[in-house]
Amino acid sequence: MESPTRPRMESPTYSCMESPTHPSDLTDEQWGTIEKVLPPAKPGGRPRTTNLREVINGILYLLRTGCSWRTLPPNFPSWPTVHDYYRNFRKDGTLEKIYRLLYERPHIEYREASDNATVKEQPLEKSGIGQEYSLNI
Numbered sequence: 001m002e003s004p005t006r007p008r009m010e011s012p013t014y015s016c017m018e019s020p021t022h023p024s025d026l027t028d029e030q031w032g033t034i035e036k037v038l039p040p041a042k043p044g045g046r047p048r049t050t051n052l053r054e055v056i057n058g059i060l061y062l063l064r065t066g067c068s069w070r071t072l073p074p075n076f077p078s079w080p081t082v083h084d085y086y087r088n089f090r091k092d093g094t095l096e097k098i099y100r101l102l103y104e105r106p107h108i109e110y111r112e113a114s115d116n117a118t119v120k121e122q123p124l125e126k127s128g129i130g131q132e133y134s135l136n137i
Contacts, residue, residue, distance in 0.1 A: 022057070022061050022073075023064070024057065024060040024061045024063075024064040024065075025057045025060070025061075026053060026056060026057060026060070030102060031053055031056075033101050033102070034056070034097075034098050034101050034102065035052075035053075037094060037097040037098065037101065038052055038094060039088075039092065039094060050077055050081060050085075051077065052085075054075075054076055054077055055076075055077055055081065055082055055085045056098070057076065058072055058076035058077060058079075058082040059082060059085070059086050059089075059095075061073070061076065062082070062086075069082070069083050
């Protein structure tokens, strides 16, 4: 007696334009900011077919929701693809550059002038990675 086979469930495929959006997805302005720091495709071989914007959206979705790699929604590239890019971006420093461009803003500190009538501003300077900001006077 043959065992019954289950019908195969197919994942829906989405193009970039019709894919559902998530709160973690990049805006066009954010994409324009980080696109320039992404590494170019490797020379030789096949041309890159992976949409890097969707890869970054998948990484941001995973980091924001805390889901596992294997449970990324099907509108992102496959989880092994997103994971490989994540691993490579961490190794070569691209992920840190993206973070800095998206989330670190110039800090301004305000202090009262000696006459208490005006407020001056001084940008804070960062003295190095992982160190505190210091006032540059």
